[in-house]
Amino acid sequence: MxxxxxxxxxxxxxxxxxxxxxxxxxxxxxxxxxxxxxxxxxxxxxxxxxxxxxxxxxxxxxxxxxxxxxxxxxxxxxxxxxxxxxxxxxxxxxxxxxxxxxxxxxxxxxxxxDGSRLAAFAHDEPGSHYEATRVTARAEKRGDGWVLTGAKGVVQQGEHADVLLVSARTSGSDYDEAGISLFVVPRASSGVGVRGYRKIDGGRAAEVTFDHVELGADALVGPEGSGFATLEHATGFGLVALAAEALGAMDVARDFTLDYLRTRKQFGVPIGSFQALQHRMADLLLEIEQARSAVINAAAGLGAPRAARERALSAAKYTVGRIGARVAEECIQLHGGIGMTWELPLAHYAKRLVMIDHQLGDEDHHLERYVAFGRAA
Structure with a gap:
């Protein structure tokens, strides 16, 4: 291929x-x-x-x-x-x-x-620990419409979104795949509460609550109770996106570090001439190329049958989570104390790499998921 x-x-x-x-x-x-x-x-x-x-x-x-x-x-x-x-x-x-x-x-x-409408994804809940099927927010039928109650956490740009795509349970218990429904909810709806805050890696997110929010029948996305398959499909593209974003950040962190090793001098010579640092950098470059292969595999696997697709996605997310943390740590250590300063862009790339690991499931979550789909294959 x-x-x-x-x-x-x-x-x-x-x-x-x-x-x-x-x-x-x-x-x-x-x-x-x-x-x-x-x-x-x-x-x-x-x-x-x-x-x-x-x-x-x-x-x-x-x-x-x-x-x-x-x-x-x-x-x-x-x-x-x-x-x-x-x-x-x-x-x-x-x-x-x-x-x-x-x-x-x-x-x-x-x-x-065209950028005229902002949308936010409101699925994660306090205490869910990345489990996509754990949905405790509830939507109850009332006449032709719905009444939504519950809370969602870490909704990206939740303060400023025009609409929220919200997962809510319409039947079943808290961890069932069946019974999850999706709703398009205008942020300005009565009963929607938003508390915004800054994120450690830049930008803003929000905690969002739904206090008996009344929705029309047209708010439901897809058949009632069948939202999990749609969630898995959409977040699959999100996993490819995050893995590729991490790869781009790793490339820049690598370039910053190589440039620093070539220019920073100790004992009258560039520190990049020291064999121990060369070995560390070579190992890091190999790891980044492994991450690149995982991203390519995930992007190619989006159209595959479910088990193969989800294994490729979880493999990529696990890989960039593990390697991203190592890139962040190694690049900062090779820079020394200056690598931690706010004024140096490298510190911000390191923060972003660490935080990408926690979006849509961290490396531990996706390692377990990779194994589980391997058993199912």
Whole structure:
């Protein structure tokens, strides 16, 4: 199989990398990440105009890409620039609507692609520990509509999203796959409570509560009680995205460290000439290439049967979680004390690599998941 990117993907990557280098330098990114909104609406619109959001979706949904490799190309570039705009949630929500949404819900994907509508993914709950089937939020039938109660945690850009894609249980017990339903909930709905906060790796997230929120029948996404398959499908694209983002961040951390080893002198010579440091760096480069292979495998496996697909996704997430932490630790140690300073971009890449491990399941969770799907295969 040829894993070389197509000409269109190379052009997309070149355009996006150039835009980020020219318009999204570290000082700009740091200012945006620490702002009250945690992202830039102006830059979000400019990303949309460049076609970056559209590359995440198939032509049938108004985009011009949508393949696993399209997602990987975009997010690898975003990882190189530590971009904090809400690409991940836009991808997951849009993919869920494309998979199971009504005609009207699918039409709304166009507003996500052109940047005029912000969506957030509200699935994780306090105490869920990455278990995708653990849903305690409840939606009860009332007339033709629904009444939603419960709480969701770490909702990315939950303060500023126009709509939330919310998982809620309509039947079954807390850990059942069956009985999970998905709902599109306007953030401004009566009964929706949002408490926002800054994230350690930049940007903002929120804790969201639902106090008897009344929803119409058109809020339901797909058949009642059948939302888990849609969740798994949409978060699969999210796992490829996070793994590729981590790979982009690793590449930059590596480049920073190589440059430092070539310029920092001790005893009158560059410290990169010391054999012990060369060996450590060579080991790190091999690890990053292993992560790259795992990302390629996951992107290629999105269309495979469920067991093979989920094993490839969990293998990639486990790999970038383990290697990302090592890259962060090694690069900071090879820089010495300066590697921990706020002013040096490397520290921010290290934080992001560590936090990527905790999104959509950490390495321990995905190792267990990889083994479980291996038994089922």
């Amino acid at each position: 040829d894993f070389q990117p197509t000409e269109d993907r190379r052009m997309l990557a070149d355009t996006l990398n150039r835009f980020i280098a020219e318009q999204y330098g570290f000082d700009v990114r740091d200012r945006i990440a620490r702002s009250g909104e945690g992202f830039s609406r102006d830059l979000w619109q400019r990303f949309a105009e460049l076609g970056v959001i559209g590359a995440l979706f198939a032509e049938a949904d108004g985009g011009f890409g949508g393949d696993g490799f399209d997602v990987a190309v975009v997010f690898e570039s975003l990882g190189r620039g530590l971009v904090v705009e809400p690409f991940l949630d836009t991808l997951i929500v849009g993919r869920a609507l494309a998979q199971a949404g009504s005609d009207a819900q699918r039409e709304s994907i166009a507003q996500l692609i």
